[in-house]
Amino acid sequence: MVTLIRGAEIFAPEPLGVRDILVEGERIAFIGQLDPAAVAELPGAVVIDATGLTATPGLIDPHVHITGGGGEGGYATRTPEISVTDIIRAGVTTVVGCLGTDSVTRSHGGLLAKARGLEEEGITTFVYTGSYQLPARTITGSVVDDIVLIDKVIGAGEIAISERRSFQPTIEALADIVSQCHVGGLLSGKAGVTHFHVGAHESRLGPLHRLLDDYPIAPPAVYATHITRDDELLVDAVALAAKGAFVDMTAGASTVESVRRYVELGGDLDHLTLSSDANGSLPRFDAHGRLIELQVADQSTLYEQVWACVESSGLDLHQVLAFVTANTADALKLFRKGRLAAGKDADLLLVDEDRTIRHGFALGRQTIGDGHLRIRGTFDSPSARPETGRSR
Structure with missing residues (x-):
């Protein structure tokens, strides 16, 4: 053709x-x-x-719940799988699938099968092994083995830190999984990146700073998402990106304002990406941890916010496009993409x-x-x- x-x-x-x-x-x-x-x-x-x-370039979305997510409000709140048509019509040509809070009723076998199905239907797909919890649930029983032996596995995630739904891993446990991913990446020629879900707790990105400061961790092996929950977290993300890690904003109503603030703070534009969190749940909890609202993230939000940033963030088109193309390809070592x-x-x-x-x-x-x-x-x-x- x-x-x-x-x-x-x-x-x-x-x-x-x-x-x-x-x-x-x-x-x-x-x-x-x-x-x-x-x-x-x-x-x-x-x-x-x-x-x-x-x-x-077609957009690369590094954080999509292709088999659905959610479940924080009980079985009926498990969100649906994504359709390839939702992905394509939003201008996305490559997605990375992940599990979230629920790695019990959502399996890595199902995640891998869904990724292969989406690729048969017309797009490029990859997945993360693991989920919110540590020790990580995997396909083969080993993070390193998953990355080396399974073609679509490019790293682990989303590992949750700094919030109630996290399994509260120690710094040693975080260093262990990042190191496993890194070695798996070296052996397979893949990114070997660890993708971190960051909550709104006051610890923010502190655990990831400790990883980079106290352990021989390669900064690009660390990739933090949901960095726009509050201004203090965004300031912390700018500092993390300055050390060489990649940081990711979840596209939403505040994206333009967040991008402007990131620029104002002197954030490294080459280490910033955007993602959709598509088909993941967007829960809101009260002060006692009770679920009070639940929405589902939409794939189309990413495309809409890219152009909103072009129009209103003060950045040029090529700078904004990099957040969903070249930067993401660099973060994930997808050398033919972006x-x-x-x-x-x-x-x-x-x-x-x-x-x-x-x-x-x-x-x-x-x-x-x-x-x-x-x-x-x-x-x-x-x-x-x-x-x-x-x-x-």
Whole structure:
């Protein structure tokens, strides 16, 4: 399959100007200016006129509850699995699946099967072994073995710290799992990252600072999420990123304000990512730890907040795009993802002036065409035509 995309303004995520993109199979073969003679030598190629459209890498979402999450309010509050159509229409082409509070009724076998199913349906998937608790529940019985022996496992997470739902691990236990992940990553050529769920307790990121200060831990092996619960936590995250760790904001109503504050504090923009927490629960507890409200995170929020940041955060488009493309690829060592360049995976979006995805590709396969989904989940209704990504 050969696709020629003509005349798009490319943000790779850095701005490249108006150029053509040639896709062959699953990879980008060429980015530049093709003369008409060269185009004529591509018989059978699908040609897309992208004049007036902006080309970006497909989004990478490093934190998705692909098998659902929740359960903090009892069995009826377990959230549903995600659909590939929800992922695609939000401009996401790569997801990392994780378990959360519940690793009893949600299993790593189910997580791995769901990831493989989503990949069969058209996107790229990876997973974390482990969950909130330590010692970590795994597939093989070992964090190192999971990372080395199972292709989709790239690290462990989300390990909970600084909140009531955490299993209150010691610093030694945290150092142990980060070290296991790191060694597993070395042996397999993967990220070997440990992804930390951070709560609102006053200890905040203190345990992770102690890891980096008191143990021979490589800073990029530490990846903290949910860093926008309050201003003190955000300040702490800026300090953690300054040490070389990666930090992640969960997209939501306060994302623009949080990004502005991160910049104001001098935060390292190269070590910041955004994620959706899609299909995870968003619980709210009272002072006594009783659940008083529960919502479900939506995959589309990530796309909406990217463009909200472009419009209102004070950052340029290429800087914001990096939070969901290049930076995430660097944090997870996904070397063929997150950038538009020859040899990279052909994961890309073509967006119009209204921020609507007109065309989308995942591994060279067209997922969105003329604003409509080209592929759907196995059990989705054939007549359903969900709206594709649009900023609101």
